[in-house]
Amino acid sequence: MNLSMILEMAASNGDRAVATVGDRTLTAARLDTLARRAALDFRNHPAVLYLAANHLAYPVALFGAALAGVPFVPLNYRLGEQQLTALINRHPGALVLEEADLDALTDDALDEIDTSDLEGRWDGDEVAAIIYTSGTTSDPKPAILRHRHLLAYVLNTMEFSSAAETDASLVSVPPYHIAGLTNLLSNFYTGRRVVYLAAFDPKVWLDTVRREGVTHAMLVPTMLARIVAELGDREAATPSLQSLAYGGSRTPRPVLEHALRAFPDTGFVNAYGLTETASSVAVLGPEDHRVAFASDDPAVRERLGSVGRPLPGIEIEIRTEDGTPVEAGDSGLIYVRGEQISGEYGNRSVLDEEGWFSTRDLGHLDSDGYLFVEGRSDDTIIRGGENIAPAEIEDVLLAHPAIIEAAVIGVSDPEWGQRLVAVLVGSADPDEIRQWVKDRLRSSKTPDTIVFRDELPKTETGKLLRRNLLAELENTHA
Known part of the structure; x- marks a missing residue:
């Protein structure tokens, strides 16, 4: 299977809005047309490199690459010229999409063209995306995500067309982050309109939630901290916001508790995953947050510091350095296994013979299966x-x-x-x-x-x- 399946299924909703940036909105049918038109050009290149902020052209480029059967490579456009040039040079012959190129991908004035010969690219083992890891302890590595990895995440955790037509998801994480890519896929699959912010600002974020009637949002901890600092002692006054997901790095407990007070009617979701795992592998859901926040039991309240329990299709083990599984409560290296796990860099797989991937994170599981991440093993x-x-x-x-x-x-x-x-x-x-x-x-x-x-x-x-x-x-x- 290929990611274009999600586009095809979304396109069945016709005039339903799927993506908004500022005062422009794409319908499902229009996105399908634009992606197919882009794919005709993309298939003449070995890869498509996206070097820009969030834009209506982002889903066009992602699905256009899937239809063309070439990898989509979102790069950190904020990097210095030397770093960016080095990454671009790893992909000779690739089509490079920069800010100045994006409006052409979403130009409504262009004539319709025949794209019927784009059908039939359904090999799940083809490379869907290459995302360079953030490189907090070493140089960025090209994590390979095949169509089957990304589709396993979506199909195992989401229900097709389950969102209400009024649902909207605010995405302010950058497009080169795994959460930016999988947010797009999961929202399109469920039928939820994506509202993009090109740059994060806490006041603009709050105003956008209110103006667009945003029902779902995802933030990294730094963004969440800036929002609660902007609010101070005030409540957020965002009645439409049903779900607020956070993840990507550790969230300081004071920031989380401040946020829970500021958004009292919003369900919080802590998601843990890596680029190499095609997004989240464990989630602490809204009810977990509510119970832990209200509890006087230290063991239950401590779960606010956990990342929850494994998603469907995911197994988690904690092991010693020599690979021996440990008992509940004991710390060790976090290993994960499942259909969505890639664990591949370039042409090199780091999965063990049984398909387990070492996250290189330290952590422990409590007796009820809640996962606590203690930090990178490299940081010890x-x-x-x-x-x-x-x-x-x-x-x-x-x-x-x-x-x-x-x-x-x-x-x-x-x-x-x-x-x-x-x-x-x-x-x-x-x-x-x-x-x-x-x-x-x-x-x-x-x-x-x-x-x-x-x-x-x-x-x-x-x-x-x-x-x-x-x-x-x-x-x-x-």
Whole structure:
């Protein structure tokens, strides 16, 4: 099967609106026509590279590439010229779509043309998309997603045409992020209109929810933090918003609890997944959020910090470094398996012989199957022979009322191997902060050094760039 199946099924809704940007809206039938027209040109190239923000041309380009039988490659258009050139050079002969090219893809004035010979591209093993990982700890890698991976995610988790005609989903994550791509597919499949924001601004986001009657939205944690900061102590006043999904990186507990108060009538969804897993593999649903937020039981309330339970078709195991499964409650490496899991870079698969993919994230499952992600295994700090997960310390730091953001880094130390440096956004006495941590954890997990910054280095989707911090701190605090 091919992603164009979703376009074909969506097109059966004819004049139903499927995508909006500003004052322009595409219907299902018009999108089908535009994608087919684009495919005639796309099939003369080995790939289609998309280097622009969210635009009505984005779904045209994605489905046009699927119809043409060539990979769709959304690139981070915010990268520097040298980095972008290096990525483009990996795809010789590819068609490069930049901002100036997009209006032509959605031009209503062009005549209709015969696209009947585009039928019949249904090989699920063909490459549908190549998405470069964000590279927070290493250089970006080309994650290969085949049609069968993306379709498995959609078909196993969504119901076709299940949305009301008035439903609308606000998408402000960038098009080169896996969530941007799978949001498009899942919304088109369910029949929900997609409302795109080309650039995120918290006030514009709130205004758009109200103006467009948005019922569903997805944010990365940095965006959610900016929205609740914009609201302050006010409620959001977004009565149409039924569901608010967040994910892509860890969400600070104070930000989540603030958001739950600000959107009291909205169902929250925490989604955990990776580019290599074709989007989400575990979800903490609205009822889970409500029960945990209202509970006085520490174990139940702690689930606000989890990413929920596996989606249909997904298996999750926690293993030691040597691959041995561990008991519930014990920490280890998170492994996942299922039809939607790619685990492929270029022509190299990293799945084991039984189809399991190591996420390289550390975590644990509780006795009821809730998954807790503790951070990247690459981030683990070894201090005096003890393995320390930065996330545990960061959560304690973020619970302090004066701390807005926190990152804990291990820098080289001749005596301890590594020592702990906490880089914080906020304003507080360093000794008070160290005592705050010591009272809640123990001495070995108390930061040796406290550093304050105006902001932390992050990707555009809100992931902390630890390697940038480590390079700086090794030079200044080693």
